[in-house]
Amino acid sequence: MFSVTVRDHMMIAHSFRGEVFGPAQRLHGATYVVDATFRRPDLDADGIVVDIGRAAEELRAVLADLTYRNLDDEAAFAGINTTTEALARVVADRLADKLQAGALGDGARGLDALIVTLHESHVAWASYERPL
Amino acid sequence: MFSVTVRDHMMIAHSFRGEVFGPAQRLHGATYVVDATFRRPDLDADGIVVDIGRAAEELRAVLADLTYRNLDDEAAFAGINTTTEALARVVADRLADKLQAGALGDGARGLDALIVTLHESHVAWASYERPL
Amino acid sequence: MFSVTVRDHMMIAHSFRGEVFGPAQRLHGATYVVDATFRRPDLDADGIVVDIGRAAEELRAVLADLTYRNLDDEAAFAGINTTTEALARVVADRLADKLQAGALGDGARGLDALIVTLHESHVAWASYERPL
Amino acid sequence: MFSVTVRDHMMIAHSFRGEVFGPAQRLHGATYVVDATFRRPDLDADGIVVDIGRAAEELRAVLADLTYRNLDDEAAFAGINTTTEALARVVADRLADKLQAGALGDGARGLDALIVTLHESHVAWASYERPL
Amino acid sequence: MFSVTVRDHMMIAHSFRGEVFGPAQRLHGATYVVDATFRRPDLDADGIVVDIGRAAEELRAVLADLTYRNLDDEAAFAGINTTTEALARVVADRLADKLQAGALGDGARGLDALIVTLHESHVAWASYERPL
Amino acid sequence: MFSVTVRDHMMIAHSFRGEVFGPAQRLHGATYVVDATFRRPDLDADGIVVDIGRAAEELRAVLADLTYRNLDDEAAFAGINTTTEALARVVADRLADKLQAGALGDGARGLDALIVTLHESHVAWASYERPL
Numbered sequence: 012m013f014s015v016t017v018r019d020h021m022m023i024a025h026s027f028r029g030e031v032f033g034p035a036q037r038l039h040g041a042t043y044v045v046d047a048t049f050r051r052p053d054l055d056a057d058g059i060v061v062d063i064g065r066a067a068e069e070l071r072a073v074l075a076d077l078t079y080r081n082l083d084d085e086a087a088f089a090g091i092n093t094t095t096e097a098l099a100r101v102v103a104d105r106l107a108d109k110l111q112a113g114a115l116g117d118g119a120r121g122l123d124a125l126i127v128t129l130h131e132s133h134v135a136w137a138s139y140e141r142p143l
Numbered sequence: 144m145f146s147v148t149v150r151d152h153m154m155i156a157h158s159f160r161g162e163v164f165g166p167a168q169r170l171h172g173a174t175y176v177v178d179a180t181f182r183r184p185d186l187d188a189d190g191i192v193v194d195i196g197r198a199a200e201e202l203r204a205v206l207a208d209l210t211y212r213n214l215d216d217e218a219a220f221a222g223i224n225t226t227t228e229a230l231a232r233v234v235a236d237r238l239a240d241k242l243q244a245g246a247l248g249d250g251a252r253g254l255d256a257l258i259v260t261l262h263e264s265h266v267a268w269a270s271y272e273r274p275l
Numbered sequence: 276m277f278s279v280t281v282r283d284h285m286m287i288a289h290s291f292r293g294e295v296f297g298p299a300q301r302l303h304g305a306t307y308v309v310d311a312t313f314r315r316p317d318l319d320a321d322g323i324v325v326d327i328g329r330a331a332e333e334l335r336a337v338l339a340d341l342t343y344r345n346l347d348d349e350a351a352f353a354g355i356n357t358t359t360e361a362l363a364r365v366v367a368d369r370l371a372d373k374l375q376a377g378a379l380g381d382g383a384r385g386l387d388a389l390i391v392t393l394h395e396s397h398v399a400w401a402s403y404e405r406p407l
Numbered sequence: 408m409f410s411v412t413v414r415d416h417m418m419i420a421h422s423f424r425g426e427v428f429g430p431a432q433r434l435h436g437a438t439y440v441v442d443a444t445f446r447r448p449d450l451d452a453d454g455i456v457v458d459i460g461r462a463a464e465e466l467r468a469v470l471a472d473l474t475y476r477n478l479d480d481e482a483a484f485a486g487i488n489t490t491t492e493a494l495a496r497v498v499a500d501r502l503a504d505k506l507q508a509g510a511l512g513d514g515a516r517g518l519d520a521l522i523v524t525l526h527e528s529h530v531a532w533a534s535y536e537r538p539l
Numbered sequence: 540m541f542s543v544t545v546r547d548h549m550m551i552a553h554s555f556r557g558e559v560f561g562p563a564q565r566l567h568g569a570t571y572v573v574d575a576t577f578r579r580p581d582l583d584a585d586g587i588v589v590d591i592g593r594a595a596e597e598l599r600a601v602l603a604d605l606t607y608r609n610l611d612d613e614a615a616f617a618g619i620n621t622t623t624e625a626l627a628r629v630v631a632d633r634l635a636d637k638l639q640a641g642a643l644g645d646g647a648r649g650l651d652a653l654i655v656t657l658h659e660s661h662v663a664w665a666s667y668e669r670p671l
Numbered sequence: 672m673f674s675v676t677v678r679d680h681m682m683i684a685h686s687f688r689g690e691v692f693g694p695a696q697r698l699h700g701a702t703y704v705v706d707a708t709f710r711r712p713d714l715d716a717d718g719i720v721v722d723i724g725r726a727a728e729e730l731r732a733v734l735a736d737l738t739y740r741n742l743d744d745e746a747a748f749a750g751i752n753t754t755t756e757a758l759a760r761v762v763a764d765r766l767a768d769k770l771q772a773g774a775l776g777d778g779a780r781g782l783d784a785l786i787v788t789l790h791e792s793h794v795a796w797a798s799y800e801r802p803l
Contacts, residue, residue, distance in 0.1 A: 276799070276800045276801075277756045277759070277760070277797065277798065277799050277800075278756075278797065278798045279755070279756055279795070279796075279797045280795065280796050280797070280798075281794060281795050282793070282794040282795070283794070318754075318756060318757060321687075321689045321691050321692070321752060321754075322751060322752035322753075322754045322756070322757045323691070323752070323754050323756060323757075324756050324797065326691050326692075327755075327791075327795050328693065329691075331794070331795070380691075382691075
């Protein structure tokens, strides 16, 4: 099994609803350092899992729609807590949509899984893994 | 599949028995930077795998019973080598006991696996993964 | 010359005023991983620059007044851009006030400089250095 | 499930064939920071997955045959693109050959998988996982 | 004293002349993770050392002229060893030229020093510091 | 001003005397990830600050006399607290002795300073800087 991972980041504001969140119920923010891992059983004809340059561009495009925003004001997140783990899924699902629309070319159709990890600090991070 | 990881550390002394360990048979020590990963297939009603703050507290509590000690003098480790991989299991099992006793609340009962990684230096680390 | 550094973090929301900031003029946020470095020419009688445990507690106390907040709503920052470099100074000055009030004990009076670095992502950080 | 990982690095020159690689079709180079992970369900009689010192030596020996070379000139890679993911497999397969030849001792025969990760920069890395 | 640092990377091939270099006399390569630090005694009217976004763009432009190349073939480096420390100076000097040509705006004229660090692996790096 | 840094590590046991150390008065241990930085105003005839390979070997030799030991039993440290900052000085002074004895060749005589940093965890480190 092969995988390739690319890293980028986004910087957002948000707040959480629920007593479990304590002071994080207040409006605050986070830098998420985001790792997107693409996995497939075999390499393509060029000897790659996916082109690292194009993978990085697609990740950047997904993050561009989220960064420098207050997620509390985004219609897409109405009524849900934009926790680190929930956002990992959002990023993964949006990347998967792009892949399925051909963003990484035909070769990328051999991918079978996508894992997205969001690092919220040097001491905490969350991941979401999904099939493709 | 979702996961959340929290990081902390402990600083211990110990020695190993067995020729394979070479100079590590002498009393020496280690800082273990410890990552505890909690995994579950779905998020709970708050949109989380487990509360990061409480997970960090529980990890800290487990490490508090180990840190600043000579493990050679601890009854719990009599007759066993406290290698990085063996200690990864000790930390994981103790965390699992706390989870099963309800330390992270009812929501945490949806967890299905726990992975603990101990980094002994910038060039070596070990992990133990177990079901919950 | 000796120094000791401790690391912690804070998670805040804010926005910037000025065209130079582009999309960062919108309300967004950041995790700042914060390093506080204490410097002195000689060690004290215990053989330390400053007690690492107490230094970490004081840094935590300074960050506790900033984290999980929207800095745009804080009176202390009215009319100023809370850029990474400006916040590095805020943290350094508040830590210096604590030191001068004796927070780290008499031994800490031998310190001659303080450097605070705020990492806003894996690809950008800022520092402020001041005498004590 | 237990695992142990050791880290080392190599510095090579190479070029790629295929339009997908863009400017990387030119002769260029890379530092690969290489992580080799050894996995097994149970610890051996000494309480280890594999001896970390010997594992590091074997990894170093594998990398010694690759580092400080132009891979375009190596017969072993004639006609293939030495991408990060392809090299992860090369390193894993060569390590596996050593294990099967007894390089890490009889204890290492309990290993069931090997994962090799090559970090090509702070923002991109690739892995290959294989059974043993 | 304030500073801001931005990070990027380049991937090059080269060889060294001189017995001291041992196997590095052969054609090989490196990924250099590059940190550029901009320093000044006071913040500008916007509360910044330099715009992080523009600083990152200028660093990227400097590295674009070096990356994905065999430095042995570059006229600019004829007769000199492109060691990590020598390249740190090249990057710093080229960035300084851009600053002096106004690339970061008038505000950047308040800068008094530039430090460039090239990380060649997880265990070795080199820096060059110069006035502005 | 140029500098080159090499990284290695050591794993030791020790205890501290003095109330300020709290639980660290008990026998415990640490992994110190050690960075040695060599500084000089100009490069030598080969275009280097110091040969990275030889610098790494000399650092390794210094650490070999400390690692896998209980520092409480070492005559060299009788009556002193082997704190992170005190050990940074020990490593720096021993490296300086080697340099002055010619360990890094004649070229290394152009060095004017040495900085040693010991990382005791992911959240604390200490440095000592001295002239050469």
